[in-house]
Amino acid sequence: MSEGKDLKSIIKSLEYSDTAKIVSQVVKQQGRVRANMDKVRHKIAVMSGKGGVGKSMVTVNLAIAFARRGYRVGILDSDFNGPCIPKMMGLSDLSFQITPEGAIPPLGPFHIKVASLGSFVSREENCTRWKGPIGSTPVWLGTLEMSVLREFLSDVIWGDIDYLFIDLPPGAAADKPPAIARFIPDLDGAVVVTIPTEISLSVVRKSIAYARGLGISILGLIENMSGFVCPGCGVEASQFEGETQRVVSNLDITLLGKIPFDRNLSRCCDRGEPLEEGHFIARRFSEISGVITELLSSRESE
């Protein structure tokens, strides 16, 4: 150190430059997300807060219903720990093509683009596991998962599509999925999935309240497992006794539709095949897609 100088005076005389370029790296990351997402006309999250209620099934069938209406559609499976969209879309054996321009996602039925971490996992029985101590430390894991989500938003070649459905993970805490949804730029809103049990409705209520607190619009609610259609006589009977209608009225949200148990639906999901267009559940999803389309176009015209 020069005589008569202290660190403070030396540093003051030096020009600081960010050679690590951390800020510019973060800015570039955000810029890539924005540029890629600007090409996607509508982004809709499918969430619940409660696990096992059929979010992925709803996501897949909504995407197919929109694609059948002639829209260009993509699905982003953000359930990194239990990705099942590739299997439901019949894409278990396909992965991304990595090109200098971006990652080309595999195409499912009706040319639906599907991005999922499941495409990187070689065997169905394998779980998602991260290298090093990241995977075993909740703080790093959360940061890493958000960064991976950012990469899926910025690096996958979605192209000019009309609808991107984001299948959000379940969360023991009701706040995790809305926090992820907030990360998606210009999100149109969320479709909430529940089953008609008081337990599910209770968690879903918390999730909706949290999402609204973050400024996420709730497009409506879909009640899954809302009954059982007897394969013999075709009569629909209730399985649970939760009062979805009361919750919907109390929260002032739209009940988009009810999806009962159905063997064909379950079979199609397991086989990775779309339901036939004439199947009554495919028609219900078509009606739901009609309601969402109208809702979004009325917003655009306001």
Added chain:
Amino acid sequence: MKFLCLKCDGYLNYEGQEDLEGSLGIIFRCPGCGYRTAMVTNPAETHLVHSMGIRIGSGTSGHAPLELTRTALDEDRITDIEWTEEAKSRLENVPLFARPMAKTGIEKLAREKGYKKITAEIMDEARERYMGIS
């Protein structure tokens, strides 16, 4: 983070880095007197920065699609190549320091040839290609 050369009263420049299995060794050099020093990063901080998709040093060149996703996932889980028990056992005979390189080379050969499973015969083929031993 910056390092100051107390002889020249100037910042040291980033010169390069080495992967130290979890942490990084980052080398700095004074542009005035050529003094060099190395900083060893804390493994926890290294993982945290990595999990944000930030490259340490001045590495901002060439963004690779889904780079973080592909590098952070456990490599054994993203490979599409399976190993037979016999092949796994033979791989364990390779000295520890050379094992990752051997594994990568054998899997590269298998992908090029369209093999889905590594067998002892493919290992022999790889040995012949890379080491000229038949």
